[in-house]
Amino acid sequence: MSWQPGLLGDTGPGRRGTAGLLRVLAAYRFPYALSVLFGVLNQGAGIAALTLGGYLVGLALTGAATSRLWPLALLTLALMAVQALANWLEAWISHELSFRLLAEVRYWLYRAFERIAPGGLVKRRTGDLAAVALRDAESLEIFYAHTSIYIAVALILPPVALAGLAVVAWPLALALTPWLLLVATVPFALRRRNAAHGRRVRDLHALVGTRTVDLVQGIREVLTFGRGEDARVGIAEASAELAEAQRRQTVRGGLEQAVCAALTGAGTVSVLAAAVWRGVEVPTLVAATVFATASFTPLLTLLKVTRIWGLTSSSADWVFDLLEEPAVVADTGTRDAPATAGTVTFDGVWFRYGEHESWVLRGADLTIPAGSTVALVGATGAGKSTMANLLLRAFDPQRGVLRVDGVDIREYRLAGLLRLVAYVPQDVFLLHDTLRENLVLAAPEASGAALDEVCAAAQLRPVLRRLPDGLDTVVGQRGARLSGGERQRVALARALLRDAPILVLDESSSQLDVLSEREIGAALDRLRAGRTTLVIAHRLATIRTADLVALLEHGQVVDVAPHEVLLERCPSYAALIASQRDADALLAAVPSEQPSTSSEGR
The missing domain is CATH 1.20.1560.10 (ABC transporter type 1, transmembrane domain)
Incomplete structure (x- = not known):
């Protein structure tokens, strides 16, 4: 029995x-x-x-x-x-x-x-x-x-x-x-x-x-x-x-x-x-x-x-x-996902979260060339995170097609598609487990040398030095022993360990102060190198490093160009950047984040 x-x-x-x-x-x-x-x-x-x-x-x-x-x-x-x-x-x-x-x-x-x-x-x-x-x-x-x-x-x-x-x-x-x-x-x-x-x-x-x-x-x-x-x-x-x-x-x-x-x-x-x-x-x-x-x-x-x-x-x-309860997305694909970075295309994508809700995306068109970084900017509620969720197939669009290497992503096996994409969220979730287990979630077979390498690249070594058991320290419920910025560094290290050809960064530096953001910039540059990257960004420093900037308004991509070009020809983008400069100046005046020696106050 x-x-x-x-x-x-x-x-x-x-x-x-x-x-x-x-x-x-x-x-x-x-x-x-x-x-x-x-x-x-x-x-x-x-x-x-x-x-x-x-x-x-x-x-x-x-x-x-x-x-x-x-x-x-x-x-x-x-x-x-x-x-x-x-x-x-x-x-x-x-x-x-x-x-x-x-x-x-x-x-x-x-x-x-x-x-x-x-x-x-x-x-x-x-x-x-x-x-x-x-x-x-x-x-x-x-x-x-x-x-x-x-x-x-x-x-x-x-x-x-x-x-x-x-x-x-x-x-x-x-x-x-x-x-x-x-x-x-x-x-x-x-x-x-x-x-x-x-x-x-x-x-x-x-x-x-x-x-x-x-x-x-x-x-x-x-x-x-x-x-x-x-x-x-x-x-x-x-x-x-x-x-x-x-x-x-x-x-x-x-x-x-x-x-x-x-x-x-x-x-x-x-x-x-x-x-x-x-x-x-x-x-x-x-x-x-x-x-x-x-x-x-x-x-x-x-x-x-x-x-x-x-x-x-x-x-x-x-x-x-x-x-x-039926799956939100049907895993009916038969194709193997490509092993290398490919072009990502949003072709006339319409999406809403409920049948009686308003459209979040209204015929959005966007092409992210293979190996390039595109920063997606726009006001809150414009549909930026929704586009990222569609690429991860958390949902499927009601109309239009999302392609990778010219193939509708619904034709790929879902497990293969998820291995194709590494995701660094804004709100990082950590299991109530050791830091090591939270990292190898991205790559269970990762070696000690690989872990050491990604920790160095993501500026996690100072965090490891203050934790009593280093990588074997239990980080607490949802990572309570770590600050918001430290949790984001863990997420970046996980993405490096994942080593996927397509990368989605959802405000990946939103909880870092200016000094920490500069320190981790090299990790972000390395993470994006050779990968097709979609960055959801508000911070000016992040926007400037992108190859192209896509401005999203009311569910539509209204313009795509390099930062300087878009700044000159698009008044709404110039206004958005001006407001961001003010926010960055205010942030720069705030003292940099100092890691705590205990879990208190996290």
Whole structure:
């Protein structure tokens, strides 16, 4: 019963909610069948042992000979041993099965994140994604280890028990049948309320989780602006709503339990009355009464887990909705990406982030010659970062074509295209891991010499000297032990290590002071050398080093030329540069960034 990733493929079962749960279970039908078998033996042997024990008590009350009691007593003990063994085997196999199935689901979730990222994750909150990957996936264990087993046992055992009772005394079976059917219908009668309560509890769990994650990630901003009390109140209100929803779910579950307990008692009394009416012997009377109570066990056991079925079903819906979400970009290309730097062409590209949103790019045309650097400038919101995202295939344009070496990038295999491009973002994300691991993210097989070389080129050596364990220092959540400028140096070092023929620099020096920017200029020059480079830039020093400057206005490239030429012939560009000169002059007056000797204040 070993688990292999992707048993049902990389995308999951392709069905929503309960249908998806059952499809997953079908792939493991042999261990599931074993679990059901031992579940039937467990509860069947228990019912038989209780019934035989009742019969023994009846015999003892009527003064039966000891020689008659001993064999039945030993048989009762044997049934109890069978029940204990079956109980252990059922628990072992069912939980082994459920944990392997959860591993399968988690594997699919990772593949789903990988498939729809980054564009498909932008609209989702981090707390929701964490809830799906952790709590929702984990809640499926209840279905796989318990609910699915008990459903099968409840379908098999009560009819078999009734048939056995009918052979002995059919009036007793007739008296018991309606009460068993009524108990079986209670969960179905309350299923809508069960489902509504489950959805409510699950959604409020997610709300509390997302607000907590938001608070943890933004704790500095919240406290800086004196909004800590507001954040606390927000979480407290969501927690109070969750507690109320859980109370309602518990009240409904208690109502189910009380109704079923009453029906069980009524069934037992009915069998007792029928036995008395038929004038059965005392041993049979006691055995029939005990049997009537015990025969409800499979249904009552199922009821214990179905009381929270709404929560399990809601969690399953969230998991399988995510698994079924289509990729933002389709990886249908068949071409291998080129190994050398090529010309990048935006040909009449139109793009918007949502069907009802305004166009960010409106027929943008731009050519970045092979091996050259083009600086993309323009006001905030002009579409600069969007063009970079399209080159990285985070999204595809609604109209127009983006080409590399004259080939539509959608014809390249996505993995090959991503190896073709190195990206240095403005907001650098670092894993909560060592600096070394964050660097080799770009090239897992990089040697120590290669790491040393890129650290020197990206001016990271002064940072390494202050860190207690150098490259093996854990940088903290999102790189909290490093300043913004130091994180950007790490990003530049990663790009150097990646050694890709196409480079995208998104404000790669935005968090560097003037002195640091000059020091790292050589690293940037080296990084761009021989590569086709798209630079999203505001800083004048960065713009001047580009071979060409493309001015973007309202989603269109209005002019492309070298900096000096564009400065003379384009008034809007001249105004933009003038404002940037003022900003650079102000920045130059600020003291240069000094690396801290601790993580405090980062």
